[in-house]
Amino acid sequence: MHTSIVKILGAKAVDxxxxxxxxxxxxxxxxxxxxxxxxxxxxxxxxxxxxxxxQDSANIALLRKFKQSDFPLEAKITFDMVTSGKGVKYVVCDVELPQPTKVP
Incomplete structure (x- = not known):
């Protein structure tokens, strides 16, 4: 597994x-x-x-705790690499999000 700090520009749930x-x-x-x-x-x-x-479209709820103005936000992503024999694909195993800013 690999861990990287990335800027999340946005997100979309797919089900x-x-x-x-x-x-x-x-x-x-x-x-x-x-x-x-x-x-x-x-x-x-x-x-x-x-x-x-x-994985799991329900994870969008974790991102909805943030406001539009909080993006982009930095997160620590742990991922694994898998292959079909033709190419490499990254599979996200864990996302450590920062604490959302408090809404007054």
Whole structure:
């Protein structure tokens, strides 16, 4: 497992079962995170946005404790890497969020 501090720019809950008879169930929160660009080739600068899936769409409730103005927010993400044999995918195992700001 790997741990990284990232800026979460936003998030979206996904809970979807396609009607194609596949039996699939997509149930996660998409975390849109700011990630530094690969500077090693000399043709990029700045940051990009990568999407990580945090299992269980109910996790969006943890992010709703924050106000719109709290974003982007820094969080510690623990993830694992898996492969299909063709490519690598990151699976978020844990997200440590900061304490939300108190609403007066």
């Amino acid at each position: 979807f079962k396609p009607t194609d008879g596949s039996g699939r169930h997509y149930d996660h929160v998409q975390l849109f995170c700011q990630i530094p660009m690969d500077l090693s080739q000399g043709n990029a600068i700045g940051n990009g946005c990568e999407t990580f899936n945090w």
